[in-house]
């Protein structure tokens with residue numbers, strides 16, 4: 001990491017008082033963990049910190065320390081600094097998108113290959129395993145103490161974006177950061193139980209239902225699973241309860257690309273893609289104005305779920321031809 005960008009970010013933070021922090025819609029662990037760690041750290045500097053809610057927070061993350069500082073604000077004035085984390089482009093900001101124009105200065109901190117560098121300062125490192133790693137560097141640069149609360153959030157950010165430190169994006173640097181976080185007294189076993197071993201019965205039923213729709217193609221190298229509104233009704237779950245389903249699809253031994261199709265309504269389907277070792281799924285999402293990472297990406301198709309499945313199936317068949 002170039003020292004200059006960290007210096008510039010530290011200067012920008014020191015010079016400003018009213019600081020807003022946001023991340024992307026359909027938040028994941030890296031999103032929530034990163035905005036909380038950044039928010040709690042800037043509170044240590046006695047800044048006026050506003051951590052913005054951009055969407056429903058999945059129940060998995062409600063245990064995180066400081067979660068109550070994520071709020072919706074009706075009236076936003078004096079936006080000295082807007083720090084945007086783990087967000088590849090401004091459309092992903094959802095309801096907070098218009099704040100980009102209201103902000104005196106924007107810092108964009110992210111690790112998506114498809115990041116559009118929309119900030120006044122752009123700290124974008126696609127080699128970082130999680131935005132949490134970049135937030136760690138900034139807090140370190142600012143000489144702020146890594147409290148147990150901050151460390152718990154950073155651990156969550158990095159763990160969730162690396163499949164518990166299993167993906168190829170993990171480096172020796174990742175483990176060095178985690179070692180430092182463990183020294184802050186975090187209870188990693190408790191965190192892991194909360195994150196990965198607390199699935200509700202309703203959610204388990206949704207997992208079962210979704211797997212009944214499993215379709216494979218290209219010699220079982222690609223697999224598609226669907227979640228419809230009917231399934232959510234039957235199992236008394238919400239769309240955010242689909243978190244984690246796709247990793248079970250990718251776990252199938254023959255599968256290189258896993259796909260989860262989520263029926264938003266009869267004109268909109270949310271697509272999630274994951275790959276195991278050689279297909280660039282961010283590229284597959286590009287024609288649909290989506291993006292993400294080489295091994296994890298997504299997009300929205302403005303068609304019903306059946307039509308969307310046909311479109312994606314055709315592309316996947318092509319990819320493996």
Ligand code: 5GP
Pocket residue numbers: 024026028088089092112114271272273289290291292293296297298299300
């Ligand atoms: P997920 O499948 O969990 O929704 O997202 C996987 C990855 O792809 C995440 O890093 C997410 O930010 C990115 N992603 C998902 N959907 C979209 C999208 O519609 N547009 C862009 N640019 N990125 C997306």
Ligand code: MN
Pocket residue numbers: 024028030031086
């Ligand atoms: Mn994310």
Ligand code: MN
Pocket residue numbers: 030031086111130131161
């Ligand atoms: Mn991330």
